Structure formats: C-alpha cells, structure tokens
Amino acid sequence: MDGVDLAMVNWARYQFAMTAMYHWLFVPITLGLSFLCAFFETIYVRTGKEEWKNITKFWMMLFGINFAIGVATGIIMEFQFGTNWSNYSWMVGDIFGAPLAIEGIIAFFLEATFFAVMFFGWNRVSKGFHLFSTWMVAIGSNLSALWILVANGWMQYPAGMKFNPDTVRYEMQNFWEVLFSPVAMAKFTHTTSTSFMVGALFVISVSSWYLLKGRHLEMARKSILVASVFGLVATIYAGITGDESAYVNAKHQPMKLAAYEGLYKGEKNAGLVAFGIINRDKKPGDNQEPFVASVKIPFLLGMMANRGFGHFLPGINDLVYGNAEHDILSAADKISRGKEAIADLAAYKEAKKAGNDVAAQESLAKFTGNQPFMGYGYLDKPEDIVPPVALTFYSFHIMIILGIFFLIVFIVFLRKAAKDTLLSSQVLLGVGFISFFLAMIASQAGWIVAEVGRQPWAIQDMLPLHAATTNIGAGSVQTTFFLFLIVFTVLLIAEIGIMTKQIQNGPKGV
DSSP states (O other), X not given: OTTOOHHHHHHHHHHHHHHHHHHHHHHHHHHHHHHHHHHHHHHHHHHOOHHHHHHHHHHHHHHHHHHHHHHHHHHHHHHHHHHTOHHHHHHHHHHHHHHHHHIIIIIHHHHHHHHHHHHHOTTTSOHHHHHHHHHHHHHHHHHHHHHHHHHHHHHHSOOSEEEETTTTEEEESOHHHHHTOHHHHHHHHHHHHHHHHHHHHHHHHHHHHHHHHTOSHHHHHHHXXXXXXXXXXXXXXXXXXXXXXXXXXXXXXXXXXXXXXXXXXXXETOOEEEEEEEOTTOOTXXXXXXXXXXXXXXXXXXXXXXXXXSOEEOOHHHHHHOBGGGTBOOHHHHHHHHHHHHHHHHHHHHHHHTTOHHHHHHHHHHHHHHGGGGGGGGOSSGGGGOOOHHHHHHHHHHHHHHHHHHHHHHHHXXXXXXXXXXXXXXXXXXXXXHHHHHHHHHHHHHHHHHHHTTTTEEETTTXXXXXXXXXXXXXXXXXXXXXXXXXXXXXXXXXXXXXHHHHHHOOSOO
C-alpha cells in the first residue's frame, strides 16, 4: 500500500458508511409503507367506506414525510462516488453508472410523476386514477430499489463486463448479465421483502401505541390486521430470499459466508451456528478455537450453501492459505499473480507508447493470463482478504434472531386482530410498539453483513478499497464527514419531530 493515505481511505469509508446508514433509516419505511398505502386505498375503493380513505391519508402522510428525507440523504450518497471514490468511478463508471441512470430516468421519474397526484389529487381525479397513481408510486419506489441494488449487486459479483487494457477501465459487455446476475436478484428480493417487513412493523408500532393510549381504536385494529397479513407474507418470503442469498454467497463470495458463520476450517456438511460467542483472539491459521461457546445445528449450513449433502464448504483458512485437495488457490498465489498482472499492464502501456508492437503483444498476453487476479495485486498479505469476523458474525445472527421474532409477532398480531382481542393484552401491544425499532436494528445489521462482509473489496476480487479512492487529503474528507453528520442528524431529528407530531395528532375522522 505504498503511497496510499490510509487516513483518507478510512475517513472516506466512515463517511460513506455513515451516509448509507442514515439513508437506510428511511428507505425500508418508504418501500414497505408505499405498498401498504396502496392496499389501504384499494380497500377504500372496493368498499367505498370513508374510514378507509382516512386511514389511507394518514399513513400516506407519514410516507410522504419519510420519502422526502430519504431522497435528500440518497442524493448526497451518490455524489460521494465522485468526490471520495474517483478511481472507482473512473474504472467502472460505465457499468456502475448505467443502473443508476436508469433509476433516475425511469423509476424516480415514475415516482415523481404520480407522487403529486397521490398527495394532491384527492377529489380532483377519479377514484380509479388516484388508486392507480398510488400503486405507481409504490411500484416506482421499489423499481428505484431494483436499479440501486443491481448496481450494488454488481459490486458484490461483477458480471457482464471486460477489462480494457488501453483505457484501464472495465467496460460493460452484456447489460442483461449485469441486471439478472444471481447476486443482484438475491439482493433485490431480500432487501425489498425485509423492507416490507419493516414497513408493516412501523404500522403495527404506531397502531399499538394508539391502542395503549385508547385512541383511534378501530383505525388501529384495521391497520394492524392489514399490516400483519402483509408483514407475515413478507417475513416468510424474506426467509426464502435469505436462504437464496446464502446460496449465492457460497458460490460467489465464500469469504463473506465463512465470516458471518465464523467458519475457519472448511468441512463437509457444515453445521449452522445458531448461537455463538466469538473468540476475539482467533486469527487465521492459528490453533485457537473460533468460539468461546457455540450451539450448532448439524448439516444446515452445508445444505444451505450447497443445496445438498456431502459437499465441502471452504472456511477462512482454506480461502486464505489455499486447499489443494479442493482446488482452492491461496491468497498468496493470487496476490503474486495480481502483482504480475499490474507489472505486465504497465509494460504493455510502455511498449505501446514506444511503438514496440511485438513487446506490447507479449506483455498483453501475459497480462491477460493473470488479469482475473489483478485486484489482489494491490494487497500486501494473504490475511488482508479476511473481513472483520466478529462484526460480521454478530450482525448476521442478530438479523436472523430478530427475523424469527418478527415472524412470531406477525402471527400473534394477526390472530388477535382477526378475533378483535388486541386490547386484552397490554404486554403484546408493548411488544408491538418496540418491534419497529428492533426491525430497524435488524435492517441495519443486514447491510453491515452485506458491506462489511465483503471487505477489503470495493468491487469483489477486482478493486480493493484503498485503490478506489480519490487523491485528496484526509482533512477534507474528515471535515465533510462532520458536516454531513450534523446535517443528517438535524434531518433525522426534524423527521422524528414531524412524524411524532403527526402521530400524536392522529388520523382525521377515524
């Protein structure tokens, strides 16, 4: 890492992580609540009952407040690719920029077009067209998520591209491979399904508060009934998509899978850690146990990762130091070949500049053989490919444990709401009230798994973080970090204040 300002790299990472986490406080509510508003309004149009219209307007108002703040944080996050990660933007901008451009041109345009009708079109357009507009906003919001997650999925599993040695850039070769890559599809389905779960728990949380206060009882019960059905289906689907995510991780990001399971030594029919306390002194290659204590479910991890029994699942040690029996190349070999690729690319550029076509072609041929490992050439030692194991492990298991808890919450609330016995259990309503805040923890934990679990890579196996940054001073990034922190905190406080006031005022007419 000679010549790299590690302070700048770290501050750029902190800034982007902070921006992404603030942004993600708003996005899941937007994705989930948009569809719930569409469901509420559909019931209103089908029944003609004004109470459902008032219920729709109330949740729509909260959706609008959250949507506006989410847009502001999202725009700032996109700008950071140019300010702090210009090498990344230069090398892969043609690929990464395409889905983001489509998101702005199609999905965000769709949202913006019908957003005004949804909010200001009551009594100005027909019921049918207003309902259509609400559905278009919901679909548009989730289409925005699709294109953003396609871009993120490509960073996790770069597909449909080719490296151009003349421009030193990766260029798109097949748009459909980028769009329909297994990682992109798994990320989209899992992220949206968990966001639907968060949106449903938001409705249950607010409605539980009303029931605890003895206010808007009928509105709260009906909202809980619809949200429980939606949330239950979403949670079951989130479990299915989560299983698919583990499967694609095993195929395309085995180090991430090994990290969030604390698996150091590969094995056949590996067990899934249901509970564990990480041994923080454990290092790759040593003889220490990875856990102070753990409880495993036999065979389950191997079955999830390989869709069957008897298959070998590599651990951290296998991926770092190699495993000849299972044809796993060591990180040291990859680093060596990566450094050769970098040297051959430089020789190719120099020979071409000098007009020596024979030498240029010889260097290009050698470069092409090692090009898949070029990203490893920027690393110093094999252990650099290991992400923070403890943070990844605990985040993953917090997410899973809370996901199981939410499934139980939805089942109990649906049963109680259907029987109209919600008021009989103050404890249950208390659980319902705090469930949204737990959902936000689970949602943030999921993104920690996704992003921390692929360290040290900006683009998996292709570009490490320290080679993706802009050549600016750490002080500049540090200054903007604190500026953004202040701005985002003010926005968050403002949203909480506005949302709290609107919730305290309650819906009109119900």
